[in-house]
Amino acid sequence: MTVEQEIPLEHRNFVEQAVALAHTVEGRTSPNPPVGAIVRRDDSVVGAGATQPPGQAHAERMALQAAGPAAQGGDLYTTLEPCTFHGQTPPCTDAIIAAGICRVFYIAPDLDPRMGAGATAVLNKAGIEVHRLPDPGGAVAALLAPFRCRVALGRPLVTAKYAMTLDGRIATVTGESQWISGPASRLQVHLLRDRVDAMMVGVGTILTDDPLLTTRLDNHWRTPNQPLRVIVDSRGRTPLNARLLDPMLPGKTLCATVDPPAAWVAAVERFGASVERLPADANGRVALPELLTRLAALGVNHLLVEGGSTLFGALAAARLIDEVWAFIAPKLLGGATALGPVGDPGIARLSDALTLVTRRVERHGDDLLLVATAAAAPWWDVV
Ligand SMILES: NC(=O)c1ccc[n+]([C@@H]2O[C@H](COP(=O)([O-])OP(=O)(O)OC[C@H]3O[C@@H](n4cnc5c(N)ncnc54)[C@H](OP(=O)(O)O)[C@@H]3O)[C@@H](O)[C@H]2O)c1
Structure with missing residues (x-):
């Protein structure tokens, strides 16, 4: 050879x-x-x-x-x-x-x-x-990264995606976030959803935004991929009228939970969603490493996390973010209590920051998209 x-x-x-x-x-x-x-x-x-x-x-x-x-x-x-x-x-x-x-x-x-x-x-x-x-321009390494991450670590590659303002807010002081980014950025999100295996949000985002989490690509050249929708919801707080539980939605929904009420489980399952019971972490919430291992066992190589702040905070603390897609909109929201993308517990020392490498900077409409990957992961560069 x-x-x-x-x-x-x-x-x-x-x-x-x-x-x-x-x-x-x-x-x-x-x-x-x-x-x-x-x-x-x-x-x-x-x-x-x-x-x-x-x-x-x-x-x-x-x-x-x-x-x-x-x-x-x-x-x-x-x-x-x-x-x-x-x-x-x-x-x-x-x-x-x-x-x-x-x-x-x-x-x-x-x-x-x-x-x-x-x-x-x-x-x-x-x-x-x-x-x-x-490898031409690292394209094959990038294509194989989710698969290689799962094989090496027994968990999916995690991409965190959020839209934030120029002053680093993902929502207003009242929790409103739809929409921070413009339509050109949102198209990029749907194109990203089209190529991942699962996407995940915390129950806080369900309660505030009631998102659909579907891939919506009009006039696309093929049927859009509908990744598995995962809600992280330790106690079954997802309302039974949440849009995401609509049995008519394309694709499947999974509720990752610890100790939900039996009646809620029965209702959710009646809607066709699956309920996955997981161990609790030290705060009594869904243990994220175990959830990711479970998703890998279901065949998920690439997991897209779409917020919110509490879930990103927990993932960052556990060093479970491999890639970030940050859409930055030229808006200012202010407000000391308005959420930033990555919530508690935060990192005390700058030297302990989760350090990423910038891969791409693109302009979509008036927004900027910055894509960065974890510096430590070998699969981004080496095939
Ligand atoms: N601009 C954007 O891109 C964007 C995207 C998404 C959301 N948002 C905004 O963000 C806000 C919602 O964020 P949020 O921080 O309140 O809620 P969140 O992160 O969506 O959900 C947090 C909840 O997830 C559950 N959870 C279960 N296991 C967990 C674990 N191991 N770690 C962390 N959370 C776990 C917890 O509830 P239980 O303890 O009950 O399980 C927790 O309170 C809204 O204002 C929304 O509009 C903005």
Whole structure:
């Protein structure tokens, strides 16, 4: 196997197409990672594919199937090393050998312990060349980050998203927050929801805002993904007429709780939502590490937390925030009691601050979006 330092020109277009395909299935493959693959014959793409929902074909098989006999003697580009083991589907290396592929180019190694000696050993044995190519602009690392976080830590990758004013408020002194950011920012939120597996709010946000937590993308090019909605509600305070419990809403709702009234549980379940009982933390509230472990077991790789301040405070204190999407609106609200994004308990010493690395700054309408990731996590940069 050879490892290139930068993508040679002759491969660049095919790699970019494979990465673009992986992006099309984000939020739709968990617990598997989103992967894209291209079959190249001479200078043409003869097959293209992306990971299907769990239990169905991986990207390589989709691309090979699309290529049919044209794959014979061709090259395969894939964003992730082809699997060598029988999971829910047979090994992709078998399909690559059977299709008569000559060369395989991949970007990220598959760190699954079931990979054995790896795809290179298996494919080389069948006379197939294998080359590793660099990650274009860190795109593959970012695509794989939620999957890798879950595999490494046994919990989903946590993205905290909020809209705040220029003076750092997420709500007015009376608790009003709809809407701090403008429509262009809110579109970005729906695009983000479209590619995560679950989204979560504290019961305080349900009581104040009564949000829908659905992905609303009009005239989108595909059916929007509706992530699992999670309410963190230790005692069953979610009103039974909350919009989020409406059985007609697309997608599913889960109430994470500790000690709720039996009648509330029965009513919530009648609406079709599930109730997950969890251990209590030291404050008698839902133990967040246990909740995240439970969500990982349900196949959640990427969890989007949409507030509010109390929940973000608890997540920050437990060092359970991996990424922040902060929409900053050019408004001033003031008020010493108006909430900031991250509430109690707070951090006493600046040297103990949760330190993030700025990844992107974008303008959406009059708002700024700043995306930052936890400095310590290896999966953002290294495939
Ligand atoms: N601008 C924005 O982006 C944005 C987004 C969301 C919300 N908001 C605003 O934020 C305000 C609501 O925030 P909030 O701080 O009052 O409530 P919150 O964070 O939404 O919910 C907090 C509640 O969650 C429950 N909870 C259960 N387990 C928990 C745990 N381990 N850690 C922390 N909380 C846990 C607690 O109630 P139990 O003890 O009863 O379980 C807690 O009181 C509203 O004004 C809303 O408009 C703004």
